[in-house]
Amino acid sequence: MMKYPLTLQNFLFRAKELFGKKEIASREADGSIFRYNYSEFYNRVCKLANALEELGVKRGDRVGTFAWNTHRHLELYFAPPCMGAVYHTINLRLFPDQIAYIINHADDKVLFIDSDLIPLIEKIRDKIKVENFVIMGKEKSYDTKFDSYAYEELIAGKSASYDWPAIDEWDAAGTAYTSGTTGLPKGVEYTHRGLVLHSIVAALPDEMGLSEKDNVLHIVPMFHANAWSIPFAAAMVGAKQVFPGPQPTPEVLVDLMNSEQITFTAGVPTIWLMVYQYLKQNPDKKPKYLKEVISGGSAPPVALIKAFREEFGIEIIHAYGLTETTPLVTLNRPKSYLQLDDESYYELKTSQGLVAPLLEMKIVKEDGTEVARDGKEMGELVLKGPWIAKEYFKDPEKTKEKFTEDGYFRTEDIAVIDEEGYIKIVDRVKDVIKSGGEWISSVDLENALMAHPAVAEATVIGIEHPKWQERPLACVVLREGESVTKEELIEFLRPRFAKWWLPDDVVFIDEIPKTSVGKFDKKVLRDRFKNYYLR
């Protein structure tokens, strides 16, 4: 009795057999739009698989991609896993040393590079053990300081059919590394089974909701957590896919939304903010076909959700996940029976939402018990399920740190859950302030502070305290030309928080240090103000 496996081959074959005429459009580096369909896509995936085989790629080998969102990158999402190899997407935003580390740790056999990124790879060429380099773009050759193939030239003469092997659903299909804000990046393997299940669940009406009728614009970088599996889900349902290429500026994105009649897209809040600003300056370009967008990476601000809804008629839907979770964990759609006034509607919308089908979650306090579903009690969100990582790739030490003994992945996110099951992330484990046995959310305090008109940026850190273990210290950057006193800021916070939550002090600084991916680097500030109470 043969057990029928869940593999990405099913999606590839389905796209070809049922949606061969549906379009894929991709913006090249020169601004031109390359168009083909799933039938031609399938032929090129076959050619690519033949080319990879000739380059010596074998089962289980990793194929690195250092690239923007293009149709070639889509081909690399399918050819390696469907031939039994593994795609490995590399985050363009990392430091060169991290990139070199990741490529070597993953043992990438071939590296596919978008042509404008050649200089970045030249910098680390001598440090990496890759056997073959392929430059992606429409040209037949590229000048590189290292030996390389050109993608179009490489696949040009190859056969447009491929003898796909039988694949086990537990085989790795993809790999990605966490951004590694602390320590070295950690690798995560995605199985065929996990990606297939994730894609199907992501396409459900109450999750992202993807249909053959949709025209999908890929804004989430394909080097971030499988682009939230949207390329796979879109192929499965036969949706049109549109790739913005190497210059995903607000103008390019908005123009594509209109010219390609985009009905579905997803991105981080920063993108939506940029799109908002662009649309305010270009009101005639308001996207006509877009009714909702998915927003992930961090919680979208209320003002942004409100502006999109009221000014453009576009609903921002927040989803939450991490590299280790493929990524979809929760998605926020208000339940049909909730009676919400404007204020509670928008408040609900910034929470992370309801956990997706097939996942299992707990929010656990320090003593290991679960929090009450009261929207108040805080704990760490831990997860298991078919697309939640069970280990870090070749890293037993980190695996031990980040996975519980009963098989849950530790998100290191501090969350609350309300009686309806909506989860809200209130802090990171390392940032939450532990004061006298209770927890204070640094994020809540920061958001409140940043709502003050004189404040440009603010962060709140826990400072070692002789009596209370830790106490909150606010670090505030003022807007140019504005002024406010410590006392005024504390008074501003007072109505919103319990007295023991209020920061002990406010320090005014010139800038908040940032990590490589643009997040507040609280570690630097914690070091700087470490001995605050001793001084």
Place this chain on the structure above:
Amino acid sequence: MMKYPLTLQNFLFRAKELFGKKEIASREADGSIFRYNYSEFYNRVCKLANALEELGVKRGDRVGTFAWNTHRHLELYFAPPCMGAVYHTINLRLFPDQIAYIINHADDKVLFIDSDLIPLIEKIRDKIKVENFVIMGKEKSYDTKFDSYAYEELIAGKSASYDWPAIDEWDAAGTAYTSGTTGLPKGVEYTHRGLVLHSIVAALPDEMGLSEKDNVLHIVPMFHANAWSIPFAAAMVGAKQVFPGPQPTPEVLVDLMNSEQITFTAGVPTIWLMVYQYLKQNPDKKPKYLKEVISGGSAPPVALIKAFREEFGIEIIHAYGLTETTPLVTLNRPKSYLQLDDESYYELKTSQGLVAPLLEMKIVKEDGTEVARDGKEMGELVLKGPWIAKEYFKDPEKTKEKFTEDGYFRTEDIAVIDEEGYIKIVDRVKDVIKSGGEWISSVDLENALMAHPAVAEATVIGIEHPKWQERPLACVVLREGESVTKEELIEFLRPRFAKWWLPDDVVFIDEIPKTSVGKFDKKVLRDRFKNYYLR
């Protein structure tokens, strides 16, 4: 590294944890509506599991249900599989001997019976080896000629929590038997994995499309192929579920559609025909909330699809499947880019549609090669995939007959496929007429004949022929008071078919023999006219 299993427990827990307040409504035998929610439902499922355990139900044991669509039946869809046992739904429409055979073959430990069905079971009580009987209904006791428990009494004192065991996804969760029009009924086992995957795929936007916002009316009998997995999918997404109970008359169904604001339902064409007739007589009762309905079991007639669309604004969506396929195989939504005039739209709508994600299909000719995608070449549809049966339960002989050596299930349906991938069933293997090495669809000829105003019913059978192997013979029942000659009928068919398709003869008969489930019993006619060419 623990492999996270796909089990129905996930759906049960999700419904309780996220949708505890959502309603389940169920019409009792006395016409009253019982209402509770998923939270209370969960408690009763726990009570039922405790009761089953006390009755001695162990892992892998089968629990039979002989019942209508009620909330108690829903509880029986969850309690047995989530405790590691197996629900076994028994088709009420079978002959008593078949029912007894099925119950004994499945070795049911407990049998749950709706109170109005007691007389049916009394007839076979002495033939079946069931240990315990439970009568379902709101009363605390029922008079039966055999020892029995009453459902409400049985679960009343039990604990509302249950220590659910770990379950392997390959374990059986459910069982059903085919209606067995030829030979003995054959058993099919449904694994947790298969049901979970089927439910998720069925809920996709381009399949049935199920959301938390939906109010679901269960018209498909729960004793037919897991009620198309709609009870599971609805629990997973947290949709409201409505059960019409033991009198699913058109009036009851239509009243529930309006009073419960039904947005989703599914049933066989006969139901839609009855609903149509009822609505024509009661135009004020037109369902206000229903935009589409799923229709399966057989292809819905064009006239019905058209009438629902044009008169009620309700789209009939055809889906195809069998007991052995859980059942979803194909579902018909016209692709977004198809430019269809009215005629081609309705013609497309009666085809079985596109194969669902995760399934693999072939349409194979007698020589084992696949048919061309031209909508003309006929072959047998064979399938494999995560929810396609791989064998018959305890029946190696039938297994050998109905499964190919390369692991496909043989549907015994003759199909064509067009270039877009739409599948159309044109006949059954045993009914297709093999004339001179080519195949003639008996169904196409029948449909054409039945379009003649004088014809009430018609069937076309293959009759042994000395030269052509088989030739078509039309068996026609005239409408009362109408008359037509053989020559006129052949002339009526002539413009639509190749000359060699036309029946050699037409015989007029009083009635077409029917099987237990109401289908034409062509076997009887084939026997009757066996020596037609010899006479």
